[in-house]
Amino acid sequence: xxxxxxxxxxxxxxxxxxxxxxxxxxxxxxxxxxxxxxxxxxxxxxxxxxxxxxxxxxxxxxxxxxxxxxxxxxxxxxxxxxxxxxxxxxxxxxxxxxxxxxxxxxxx
Amino acid sequence: xxxxxxxxxxxxxxxxxxxxxxxxxxxxxxxxxxxxxxxxxxxxxxxxxxxxxxxxxxxxxxxxxxxxxxxxxxxxxxxxxxxxxxxxxxxxxxxxxxxxxxxxxxxxxxxxxx
Numbered sequence: 001x002x003x004x005x006x007x008x009x010x011x012x013x014x015x016x017x018x019x020x021x022x023x024x025x026x027x028x029x030x031x032x033x034x035x036x037x038x039x040x041x042x043x044x045x046x047x048x049x050x051x052x053x054x055x056x057x058x059x060x061x062x063x064x065x066x067x068x069x070x071x072x073x074x075x076x077x078x079x080x081x082x083x084x085x086x087x088x089x090x091x092x093x094x095x096x097x098x099x100x101x102x103x104x105x106x107x108x
Numbered sequence: 109x110x111x112x113x114x115x116x117x118x119x120x121x122x123x124x125x126x127x128x129x130x131x132x133x134x135x136x137x138x139x140x141x142x143x144x145x146x147x148x149x150x151x152x153x154x155x156x157x158x159x160x161x162x163x164x165x166x167x168x169x170x171x172x173x174x175x176x177x178x179x180x181x182x183x184x185x186x187x188x189x190x191x192x193x194x195x196x197x198x199x200x201x202x203x204x205x206x207x208x209x210x211x212x213x214x215x216x217x218x219x220x221x222x
Contacts (some may be wrong), residue, residue: 097153
């Protein structure tokens with residue numbers, strides 16, 4: 001069965017520090033992975049997907065099939081990055097399996 | 109911020125009562141989804157629908173029911189059989205084009221059972 005694991009419930013960093021939000025997955029097929037973000041008082045929204053290989057708001061994520069990981073990284077955190085981040089796996093028919101989420105707090 | 113609307117924003121229910129949560133979208137999306145969000149649990153899929161008049165159970169469908177009579181509407185009923193209904197409920201929609209399609213989420217409904 002598919003599974004997404006985000007080991008950290010909370011990640012607290014100072015502004016300007018590097019950030020890495022961890023995500024590991026379990027899936028028998030070829031995975032499609034995503035990061036969704038929920039800012040305070042805003043809707044859950046797509047941040048990035050591994051297929052596009054793009055950088056959004058300075059964030060990148062590389063799919064590592066050997067380590068079954070899809071960690072989200074940003075070299076210099078900003079206060080506006082504070083949010084809840086969810087890693088998600090395409091479970092088929094466009095349904096998603098979500099991890100439990102990591103709250104990122106960036107302090108000034 | 110249209111696209112997907114959910115109502116009401118807050119809902120209170122007495123134990124033993126059924127309650128229906130509304131989800132409407134004007135994005136012309138074929139697929140719609142219901143998730144439950146609990147602290148520390150992430151989002152869990154309750155039901156989804158790929159087309160009108162058809163829907164499938166997700167991971168935690170017990171105690172819930174849905175209907176899809178119109179493309180733009182996908183109401184969720186939380187029945188008295190749901191043992192722990194207090195939660196935040198999110199509705200989403202997407203296209204069904206080939207490959208994965210981004211899901212667009214509504215603002216959510218917070219249900220509290222008194």
